[in-house]
Amino acid sequence: MSSSRRRRPGGKGRGKGLGPRAIAAGVAGIAGILWLAKGSPDVAPGPPLALSTAGAISADGPGSTDALPGATPQGPAGSGRAAGSATTPQVPVEAAAALARAADPDPDGIASLRDLVHRYPGSPEADRARAALEQVRARAEGEAARLATAGDAEGALRESTRAYLATLDPTARRARRAEALALADKVVFGSAPTTTMTTYTVAKGDALARIASKHGTDHRLVMRLNRMTNDRIRIGQRLKLPQAPTTVVIYKRDFELVALQGDLLVRAYDVATGKDDRTPESTFKIGNKLTNPDWYSPDGKVFPFGSEGNILGTRWMAFENTEAHQGFGIHGTKFPESIGTEASMGCIRMRNAEVEELYDLLPPGSVVRIVR
Numbered sequence: 245m246s247s248s249r250r251r252r253p254g255g256k257g258r259g260k261g262l263g264p265r266a267i268a269a270g271v272a273g274i275a276g277i278l279w280l281a282k283g284s285p286d287v288a289p290g291p292p293l294a295l296s297t298a299g300a301i302s303a304d305g306p307g308s309t310d311a312l313p314g315a316t317p318q319g320p321a322g323s324g325r326a327a328g329s330a331t332t333p334q335v336p337v338e339a340a341a342a343l344a345r346a347a348d349p350d351p352d353g354i355a356s357l358r359d360l361v362h363r364y365p366g367s368p369e370a371d372r373a374r375a376a377l378e379q380v381r382a383r384a385e386g387e388a389a390r391l392a393t394a395g396d397a398e399g400a401l402r403e404s405t406r407a408y409l410a411t412l413d414p415t416a417r418r419a420r421r422a423e424a425l426a427l428a429d430k431v432v433f434g435s436a437p438t439t440t441m442t443t444y445t446v447a448k449g450d451a452l453a454r455i456a457s458k459h460g461t462d463h464r465l466v467m468r469l470n471r472m473t474n475d476r477i478r479i480g481q482r483l484k485l486p487q488a489p490t491t492v493v494i495y496k497r498d499f500e501l502v503a504l505q506g507d508l509l510v511r512a513y514d515v516a517t518g519k520d521d522r523t524p525e526s527t528f529k530i531g532n533k534l535t536n537p538d539w540y541s542p543d544g545k546v547f548p549f550g551s552e553g554n555i556l557g558t559r560w561m562a563f564e565n566t567e568a569h570q571g572f573g574i575h576g577t578k579f580p581e582s583i584g585t586e587a588s589m590g591c592i593r594m595r596n597a598e599v600e601e602l603y604d605l606l607p608p609g610s611v612v613r614i615v616r
Contacts, residue, residue: 333364340369346376351504352613354380354409355493359525359615361412362497374412381410398438398508401431405509414498421512428509433469440488440506441469446481459485462607490605492612494592496523499584501574501592503605510605516582516593523590523614524572528563530610533603535559537575555579558596559603563612574612575599 342349342356349357360373388403401424408424411417431438444455452475456463463475469484477483488506495502496517503511517523536549537560547553557576565571576596579587583595592614594602 333367335360335364335367335369339363343369343372343376346373346380349376349380349406350507351405351409351493351502354406355495355613355615358409358412358495362616377410377412381407384410397427397431397436401427401508405504405507408509408512409493409502414500417498417500424509425512428511432505432508432510433471435484437484438508440486440508441484442487444483444485446477446479446483448479450477450479451475452477455483455485460607461486462604464604465490465607468601468604490607490610492602492606492610494523494612494614495616496521496525496614497616501594501602503602511602513594513598513602514583516577516585516587518588518590519586521586522588523592524569525614525616526566526569528566528569528572528612528614530606530608530612531562531564531573533559533561533606533608535603557594557599559599561599561603561606574602 339356339360342353342360345353346357354377357373357377361370361377364370384403384407388400388407391399391403404420404424404427408417408420411420432440437443442459444459446455452466453463455477456466466472466483466485467475469486486505488508490510491504493502493504494500494515494517499515499517501513501515502509503513536558537554537556538549539547539554539556541547541553545553547555549556549558555578557578560573560575562573563569572590572592574592574594576599577583577593579593580595582593587593
């Protein structure tokens with residue numbers, strides 16, 4: 245480091261010293277450097293967010309990870325959040341398209357409106373989506389009451405489903421849950437026929453698994469719909485079989501998973517999602533399903549089901565891999581206290597008793613949509 249000689253003020257050819265403006269500029273420059281070194285207060289600490297890539301895992305557990313057998317580690321999935329900008333968020337055309345069917349949306353349309361509200365808060369489109377949801381909720385509540393009085397239980401459930409899903413406030417929605425699910429039990433799991441079901445009469449030589457397969461469904465779902473405790477059937481028995489697909493919508497912000505049959509609510513559960521927003525917002529299909537799964541940890545260790553180190557719970561339902569996301573799924577947990585929080589490395593975590601029920605309700609190929 246070279247030394248420099250101090251100059252005396254004044255004199256020809258000598259420095260005149262730093263003026264007030266120069267000093268102020270220097271202080272500001274130093275402050276700017278320190279600010280850059282520290283990082284913007286609008287940016288959350290921790291590793292940068294990145295899209296999930298090939299070889300991704302699903303992982304879980306406070307301070308630990310869990311993964312689909314044979315999967316490899318991944319980085320956190322992208323969040324889609326605005327980076328602290330004070331300007332009005334720009335809403336992509338495909339997201340704003342939800343407003344085109346805002347007057348009379350089906351459950352998928354309601355999910356798109358809710359996603360618009362939470363993903364782009366402060367935008368004119370989000371404000372319009374919020375207003376549309378409130379109109380849907382109020383109208384559906386009134387129609388559900390009218391249909392219930394008229395004795396149309398299925399119609400009442402259909403409108404109650406819309407009212408439930410269109411309720412943005414999670415506290416208000418939770419207050420409606422028990423009533424909505426009681427109606428679902430009566431309609432979806434009751435003996436009366438519905439427009440989402442067909443009836444099949446058991447013939448000689450039939451087996452439940454073959455009946456279900458022939459109708460493009462799973463025998464476990466047929467058992468649930470008919471309140472069967474085992475797969476034994478008898479000639480002449482009438483079985484309810486689903487005509488409409490069972491689908492799932494997961495609302496990350498509210499830690500809620502909703503199962504639907506067509507446009508009818510079937511079940512609603514509280515769940516845990518990925519730490520640091522690692523659960524991807526995308527659409528998946530249910531792939532392979534495992535009962536009492538072993539856990540293959542990211543470090544290559546294998547923890548059999550029932551061992552102390554296995555944290556997957558009692559069920560595993562894999563999402564079929566996509567180009568952007570691999571290794572995600574829905575499973576149980578040994579950490580039920582974490583439900584309702586961001587706790588995993590991307591998977592959807594459920595209480596064991598509830599994931600066992602959902603396991604039976606979702607045949608392979610069922611669509612799972614995850615929104616903000």
